[in-house]
Amino acid sequence: MLVCLLITPIAQAGTYRWVDENGQTHFGDRPPANTAADEMTLKATTPSPDEAVRQRKQRMNEFLEQTEQERSERNKAEAEQQAKATKHAARCQALRARLKFLKSVSGIYRLNSEGERVFVDDEENERLRREFRARVQSECDI
Known part of the structure; x- marks a missing residue:
């Protein structure tokens, strides 16, 4: 003081x-x-930077801008990848739930043109189950 x-x-x-x-x-x-x-009355003057200092400052600013742009692009790519992974996980969860339901039912049916249930025969029933199980395995790596 x-x-x-x-x-x-x-x-x-x-x-x-x-x-x-x-x-x-x-x-x-x-x-x-x-x-x-x-x-x-004296006025203080600011020293003028020489050309080398000005160029060094400009390169530093360009480097910082480039680094910030790269960081922004990297964060955007990571966010997109995270969103894609979350969407994939939700889809796999739904497919697994459908597979579990498919295992619990005794027969599979289709709707005909009149909206009535028509059950498939045992051979097609087994084929549809195998195809769906293969689809879940290929998409969800189970």
């Missing part, structure tokens, strides 16, 4: 310019006692 109090007057101190008896111009933070001096 004491440091702040000491720095404030220095920062607020003016800059003075005067010309001595030999015609030389001088600058100082206090006006001379026996000569008239003008108080000046």
Whole structure:
């Protein structure tokens, strides 16, 4: 805290310019006692970066933008893959449930053009069960 109090007057101190008896111009933070001096306001200038620094900064910004774009694309691809895996898992769960139901029923039927149930014979019944079981195995790796 004491440091702040000491720095404030220095920062607020003016800059003075005067010309001595030999015609030389001088600058100082206090006006001379026996000569008239003008108080000046100095503006701090920002150092201009040289070309190498500017190019290095530009390359760094390009690198950061490219890295962010790659990260965004990678996250998008991972999200799409996760959504696809979730959809596949739900489909397999439904197929397994249908397979379990198919094992529990004694006969399979089709609906005819009039909407009536027509049961298939034992040979076709077994063939349909095998085909469905093979489909579940190929799609769901069970």
